[in-house]
Amino acid sequence: xxxxxxxxxxxxxxxxxxxxxxxxxxxxxxxxxxxxxxxxxxxxxxxxxxxxxxxxxxxxxxxxxxxxxxxxxxxxxxxxxxxxxxxxxxxxxxxxxxxxxxxxxxxxxxxxxxxxxxxxxxxxxxxxxxxxxxxxxxxxxxxxxxxxxxxxxxxxxxxxxxxxxxxxxxxxxxxxxxxxxxxxxxxxxxxxxxxxxxxxxxxxxxxxxxxxxxxxxxxxxxxxxxxxxxxxxxxxxxxxxxxxxxxxxxxxxxxxxxxxxxx
Amino acid sequence: xxxxxxxxxxxxxxxxxxxxxxxxxxxxxxxxxxxxxxxxxxxxxxxxxxxxxxxxxxxxxxxxxxxxxxxxxxxxxxxxxxxxxxxxxxxxxxxxxxxxxxxxxxxxxxxxxxxxxxxxxxxxxxxxxxxxxxxxxxxxxxxxxxxxxxxxxxxxxxxxxxxxxxxxxxxxxxxxxxxxxxxxxxxxxxxxxxxxxxxxxxxxxxxxxxxxxxxxxxxxxxxxxxxxxxxxxxxxxxxxxxxxxxxxxxxxxxxxxxxxxxxxxxxxxxxxxxxxxxxxxxxxxxxxxxxxxxxxxxxxxxxxxxxxxxxxxxxxxxxxxxxxxxxxxxxxxxxxxxxxxxxx
Numbered sequence: 056x057x058x059x060x061x062x063x064x065x066x067x068x069x070x071x072x073x074x075x076x077x078x079x080x081x082x083x084x085x086x087x088x089x090x091x092x093x094x095x096x097x098x099x100x101x102x103x104x105x106x107x108x109x110x111x112x113x114x115x116x117x118x119x120x121x122x123x124x125x126x127x128x129x130x131x132x133x134x135x136x137x138x139x140x141x142x143x144x145x146x147x148x149x150x151x152x153x154x155x156x157x158x159x160x161x162x163x164x165x166x167x168x169x170x171x172x173x174x175x176x177x178x179x180x181x182x183x184x185x186x187x188x189x190x191x192x193x194x195x196x197x198x199x200x201x202x203x204x205x206x207x208x209x210x211x212x213x214x215x216x217x218x219x220x221x222x223x224x225x226x227x228x229x230x231x232x233x234x235x236x237x238x239x240x241x242x243x244x245x246x247x248x249x250x251x252x253x254x255x256x257x258x259x260x261x262x263x264x265x266x267x268x269x270x271x272x273x274x275x276x277x278x279x280x281x282x283x284x285x286x287x288x289x290x291x292x293x294x295x296x297x298x299x300x301x302x303x304x305x306x307x308x309x310x311x312x313x314x315x316x317x318x
Numbered sequence: 319x320x321x322x323x324x325x326x327x328x329x330x331x332x333x334x335x336x337x338x339x340x341x342x343x344x345x346x347x348x349x350x351x352x353x354x355x356x357x358x359x360x361x362x363x364x365x366x367x368x369x370x371x372x373x374x375x376x377x378x379x380x381x382x383x384x385x386x387x388x389x390x391x392x393x394x395x396x397x398x399x400x401x402x403x404x405x406x407x408x409x410x411x412x413x414x415x416x417x418x419x420x421x422x423x424x425x426x427x428x429x430x431x432x433x434x435x436x437x438x439x440x441x442x443x444x445x446x447x448x449x450x451x452x453x454x455x456x457x458x459x460x461x462x463x464x465x466x467x468x469x470x471x472x473x474x475x476x477x478x479x480x481x482x483x484x485x486x487x488x489x490x491x492x493x494x495x496x497x498x499x500x501x502x503x504x505x506x507x508x509x510x511x512x513x514x515x516x517x518x519x520x521x522x523x524x525x526x527x528x529x530x531x532x533x534x535x536x537x538x539x540x541x542x543x544x545x546x547x548x549x550x551x552x553x554x555x556x557x558x559x560x561x562x563x564x565x566x567x568x569x570x571x572x573x574x575x576x577x578x579x580x581x582x583x584x585x586x587x588x589x590x591x592x593x594x595x596x597x598x599x600x601x602x603x604x605x606x607x608x609x610x611x612x613x614x615x616x617x618x619x620x621x622x623x624x625x626x627x628x629x630x631x632x633x634x635x636x637x638x639x640x641x642x643x644x645x646x647x648x649x650x651x652x653x654x655x656x657x658x659x660x661x662x
Binding site: 107109128129130133139141143144145146147148149150154158159160161163169170171172174 | 533534538540
């Protein structure tokens with residue numbers, strides 16, 4: 056079997072006496088959308104923060120295409136092609152669309168020691184991306200992000216990850232607070248990202264949104280991955296909810312093996 | 319461009335009509351205020367435009383103005399440096415003492431600027447390692463640095479020898495017999511640092527960190543380094559102002575620059591720099607400090623008791639804050655969405 060894009064092995068993370076992750080094992084294959092589910096405090100956010108370099112792991116190993124990596128900072132993760140889009144902290148609302156697209160990776164005009172940003176290059180790329188993501192044509196790339204709708208902001212954040220050719224895009228609650236039409240727009244955008252060669256981890260409290268877009272579902276409970284191969288086409292929403300809220304291991308195996316039709 | 323090839327219309331993204339928004343620069347209010355005030359003062363008191371008065375006004379504005387430039391960067395990053403006035407004074411005292419000890423004045427001045435930058439570095443390191451807002455850290459270092467200043471200068475005025483040295487004659491000189499040397503340095507640095515804030519990667523990152531520190535960190539911006547550099551810049555500007563003060567006046571007394579920190583903050587806010595971070599204007603701060611000094615100068619010309627000058631500066635700052643706040647509320651309400659956490 057081919058080596059997965061990302062493999063996290065025996066990940067432990069403790070905050071003092073609190074064990075947030077306990078020997079968690081998790082993987083994402085190439086061109087795959089994985090739905091990561093779990094109740095509040097299950098360890099989803101911590102697992103994602105470890106993978107995105109936002110918090111250091113206590114022990115365990117992370118492999119990218121079979122090669123062990125050390126993700127100590129967010130810059131490390133970004134350099135390894137892992138882009139995380141946090142619900143409220145993906146974009147800087149006071150800055151323009153163009154500047155947000157290049158946040159942390161601003162192009163510099165020569166001579167480099169003057170540290171001048173290449174604003175024209177940023178605006179041109181932003182203009183193209185805005186057209187591609189289907190955001191209304193009349194918005195100039197110099198518009199502050201704060202004047203875009205929630206769905207448009209998610210689209211800009213995903214477009215940024217795609218533009219910089221990230222292998223893995225982690226989406227933390229991307230459909231939160233979005234209307235029906237905007238949610239569908241974001242979900243189709245996630246599918247589009249997968250179809251154009253990116254892998255995604257999709258975290259959402261709304262299981263129905265997860266079922267609409269993911270290839271595989273992983274459930275976490277009390278810092279552990281308790282089910283990592285749930286096929287959304289063969290498992291019902293109700294069963295996944297039962298797994299999240301606490302079925303025994305045997306019950307989980309039976310539920311997945313039953314292969315009941317989804318929703 | 320990479321693998322993003324497919325156009326995927328985003329549902330819920332309605333086509334907008336081209337907006338007719340007129341976005342006035344942040345410094346507009348201060349510029350209009352200065353123009354109106356200057357016109358009014360010139361009409362009421364023609365001696366306001368006397369070269370001697372203008373020269374004095376420019377000279378008084380330049381040094382706190384240098385601090386205001388640094389403060390714009392710090393405020394834009396959603397921090398505040400309360401120690402800037404004390405750094406100004408200690409840098410001046412140390413430079414003056416080195417000159418008294420026979421060190422070349424230019425070298426002593428360089429030492430003063432480096433000392434300022436070093437104190438900024440200490441502020442930054444404390445804020446980062448203790449994970450504290452710079453305001454809390456600099457509240458402590460302000461008293462410490464002030465204590466050092468008094469101890470180093472023994473509470474006395476320090477007047478280095480060599481008033482006819484190149485250092486003193488250069489800094490106490492005036493271009494076209496009106497514009498003080500300090501003012502030329504101030505204007506040159508204001509223009510240069512305006513470009514730095516709005517055109518360079520460093521300036522852009524200062525704005526990004528001030529607007530949303532978490533998002534900036536998640537995007538891979540080294541937020542600690544940006545904070546550190548900003549506080550070093552603030553310290554260096556305060557140090558530079560301190561040594562220019564020694565050069566221009568030939569001495570530094572215990573109370574000199576005691577109001578500079580508040581003047582710098584007031585000028586930055588009046589000039590359109592937001593206390594909520596993410597946006598600043600160096601040119602606005604330069605106009606802001608001229609406005610504050612023009613008001614102080616006018617009060618003096620009209621014969622108002624000097625005790626009221628602090629009240630006037632404070633009232634102007636409160637007015638600028640109120641206008642900024644109301645303008646943002648109005649803009650957000652008009653837009654129908656956006657951030658409403660203005661001082662968070």
